[in-house]
Amino acid sequence: MTGAPPHTTAGGVGARLARKEDARFLAGRGRYVADIRMPDMLDVAFVRAPVAHARIAGIDKPEGWESLVYTMADMAGVKPIVAASKLPGFQTSEQYPLASDKVRFVGEMVAMCVAPSRARAEDLAEQVFVDYEDLPVVADMHAAADGRAEGRLHEHWDSNVFLETQVDAGTSPGDDVLSVRRQLSTSRQCQVPLEGRGVVCRWDHRLDRLEVTTSAQMPHINRTGLAECLGLDEGRVRVDSPDVGGGFGYKGILLPEEICCAWLAMQLDRPIRWIEDRGEHLSANANCREHAYDITVHVERSGRLAGIDCDAIVDSGAYSSYPFSACLEAAQVGSILPGPYKMDSYSCHTRSAATNKPPILPYRGVARTGVCFALEVMLDIAARELGIEPFELREASLVGPDDMPYTNITDKLFDSGDYIACMHRAVDALDWPGWRRRQAETTGARRIGLGLATFCEQGAHGTSVYHGWGIPMVPGYEQCNARMTTDGILELQIGVHSHGQSMETTMAQVANTVLGIDPANVRILHGDTASSPYSTGTWGSRCAVMAGGAVASACEKLAGRVRHLAAHLLDVAADELVFENGEVISGDRSRSMTLREIAHTWYRAPQRLPDDVDPAGLGLVAGYKMKPDMGTFSYATHACVAEVDTATGAVKLLDYAICEDGGVLLNPMVVEGQLLGGLAQGIGTALYEEMPFDGEAQPLASTLADYIVPGAAEMPAVILDHMETPSPFSRFGQKGIGEGGAIAPPAAIANAVNDALAPLGAEIHSVPISPERVMAALREAAHESD
Structure with a gap:
């Protein structure tokens, strides 16, 4: 049975019921992992590699304390983490819980130290000496993808690329089109949930079972991975995840730390705990979203999108993370870059580059944030060259309500919706004409710009979608x-x-x-x-x-x-x-x-x-199980106004409007919370958050003094507008919407900044849009105009 419920009751689907939680x-x-205390519990601290690529020539344990320090040589029989894909050409990596022969990124775990407190375990870790023999570092994903890097991360590979894909669809866009090409990029980020990772392990002799309490989004997947690595049947592993203080995808993988603590609990017959500190989180564990796009859009003079050509690279780091694999982002780029638009021609080449950086992990809006940024920024640039408003160009190309359900150029099945109406409602809510008038009246160093971004989000992916990925996790x-x-x-x-x-x-x-x-x-x-x-x-x-x-x-x-x-x-x-x-x-x-x-x-x-x-x-x-199980497609348009100070490069958000369609909303208040939380993260992506690395792949933002996240003061006033077009495929007509708030802000804000800078000939091509990047764009524009 599908469709909306017959009516909304005070406590049923559609009600603004206060959260029971x-x-x-x-x-x-x-109750969080760090709240758990057990008798005789020991704490773990890890010795982490200070270099990005080196062979381990030897490890010296502190004299007299050897029994409290463990290396991979001590963990005989424990298997490495393997997250392979059956997609043609995928190159498989093996990530041992503790590095066995060499280290491949700064922060990789080399040894495990145990003591009655974390402080004493850290003191012990400082006394462990590791002899490293430096190897060539692969820090640039372009060099890795193009075969120019001197080093090789995995010796048995024939290149530093996990996977290469090519998608071609449609026909030629024709000759009478405007073709606009740019090179765009998104920076590497960290997810920064309030609660970091944590795990407590003990062996239950009564039940003959490993008890693992961990902050996880996918307890059953963690159990499967743990059982495989430790050689236990799954009935002898219990994973319990209590309250989780934010996940965002970061807590959706199997952790090497979980394997280490579980093994140690079995060896010592004592409860073992590890609680991540923020330095570990930022520099070693939580990297995501480093994309580069060489993209061309072909637009007819009438304003209709005719086609897209794209070469995309994603920096996937050193290993493939379980269970999603290293191709999670890049391979999706090829299938979702067309967004909610009709077009005649589409070609996309992607590469998942292997570099000496931490493995890339899923983050709210996986791949969608990057492709939305790439395509939506290009559409605004094309509209500017055609001399039309950005919503006029989109209106000519968005899938219409009468087309639904609609199969797009990459065979995505859109279930329902009115993308055009949604866009116009967001534009109207922002009062686009009013802001255009204010923009025309603005003088001096502070310039106003308007921007928007439209996207669709495939949620509730089914068996057919993930079976095609060939990864060790297929939802049924x-x-x-x-x-x-x-x-x-x-x-x-x-x-x-x-x-x-x-x-x-x-x-x-x-x-x-x-x-x-x-x-x-x-x-x-x-x-x-x-x-x-x-x-x-x-x-x-x-x-x-x-x-x-x-x-x-x-x-x-x-x-x-x-x-x-x-x-x-x-x-x-x-x-x-x-x-x-x-x-x-x-x-x-x-x-x-x-x-x-x-x-x-x-x-x-x-x-x-x-x-x-x-x-x-x-x-x-x-x-x-949904039938068909291709997922639901929620969608939204974000529209915003930004003020750019051309004297300092600072960007301030003046107004923001969102119109979204998540089908029938189970609880509109909860949805609004999801949207606002996602928006805050999207603003961080757009303006603040960046995990830079130097040429030796050393992380340069290992504290929150260097890695900047937005706070309440950085949030603009927000207008929220709900459309509710029921999905014909789900039980009540609801659609997945949890990630949507974080997808569009980088594109919408970048478009507003570029609109403000357009009279000066300057253009932003990368996020975050830091003051340094704004001033660099202004200098480049001034140089080109000389």
Whole structure:
């Protein structure tokens, strides 16, 4: 069954229900990995490589403390992390939990030190001497991709490229077009969740099981990877993820630190803990989003987009991260660069370059932020050369509402929507004409510019999409285990896990819509592989669609059993019964029973049950999978006004408007929180955040004094406008929307800055748009005009 629910109740789908989670979070009662204390627990600190590429000639443990220091040689039998893809030409890397023969990036773990406290473990780590024999460093992804780098990261490879792809579709764009070419780039970033990574491990002798508590988005995937590396069957590994203080993709991979701590807990028979510090996070663990685009757009003189040619490189770092692999970003670029536009011609060549930097990890809006920046900046440049407003060019090329469902040039199936109306609503909300008038009146060093960016976001990716990737994680049916307790409380065990998505609230709203149960009487259980059904976890804007569908399916099946019992107990026909406010009510409303009374009958008064009762009772497992399973496509337009100070290069956001369409919103208030949080991250990408490396691949921003993240003062006033075009493919018409807020801001803000600088002939091609980059663009424009 698909489509919107018949109506919105006070606690059902579509309601602005206050978050159930907030009761504990606002009172400081959340439980995070760092809160866990166990008797005899030991802390771990790692010896991390100070050089980017070197052979390990030897490791000397401090005399008298050898038993507290471990290297890969001590971890005999532990397998390396392998995240391979079956895409043709993919070159596989092996990442040992501790470097075995050589190190391939600054911060790679070489040894593990254990002590009763983190401070003492760090003191011990400082006494470990590692003899490094320097090797040529590959720091430039262009040199790696083009074969110009002297070094080779993995000796058995024939190049420093994980994967090369080529996508060609359509026909020639023709001769009578305007062709605009630029070289654009996004900088390497870090995800910076409030809570870093952390893990506590112990061996449970009673259950003969490894207990791993870790801050993770995908507990079941972590369990699978841990079991493989440690040589255990998965039944002997339990991964429990408590409250997670932000993930953003960073906590969606298997960690070498998890493997090390798990192994050590098994060896010492003591609880082992590692809590990441911010230096480790920034310099060694959390790198993402370093893209380069050599891109040409072909636009007809009428303003219609005719085609795109692109050569894209992504710096994937030294290893392929489990489970998504090193081709996560670059290979997606080839398939999603066309965005929400129609075109005749498309060609995209991509390379996933291997460099002596930390492995690239998924980050909110994976690949989409980069491709949105590349294409949307180019469309504004083309519109400027044609002398038309940027929304006029887009209107001529966006997929129209009458085209839906629409299969685009790379075979993406758009489910529903009106991209053109969404764009115009954002432009109107910003008061584009009004700001154009103010722009014309502005004089002096402070110049005003207007920019917009439109994108679509594929969420809830299905089996067919990820099977094609050939990676060790393919999503199938999402499941929900529903069980009513003796007192009528509904327990829902789901496989996805929340790191800020408010699932304890929104999944309870789904249950309310189907069963009429008060959300306060719904308990969501997740994050523990010992009790939750297997799931690939929380990633790719999939939870509202997939987990929401699974919860609805389980509640519908449970409703059938409850209705059968109530029909017998009330002596009415089952098809007359309705669910409202925690009760089952007859059609004429003359008879009713509470869910609590029905549950009590099943568990405590079975003598009252009908002879044909389902012996499975009030507990069941149901699964859900979209059909077709190509995912949903949410979309949005961001429009903004920026002020650029040409004397200092500073950029200030003056106004910002977002119109988005996430289909039927399970909870509009939660969606707005997601959008604002994503916008803050997108502003960081656009204006502040950068993890630079020098020519020896040394990280140059290892503290938050150097790595700048936006705060409340950097957030502009924001206008939010919701469209709700139901998806014909999902259970309630909802679409994945969790990543969307972070996708468009770099493009929209860059377009506003370029609009402000256009009269001076200057143009920004890279983010973040730092004052230094603005002033460099102004100097280059002045030089070219001389």
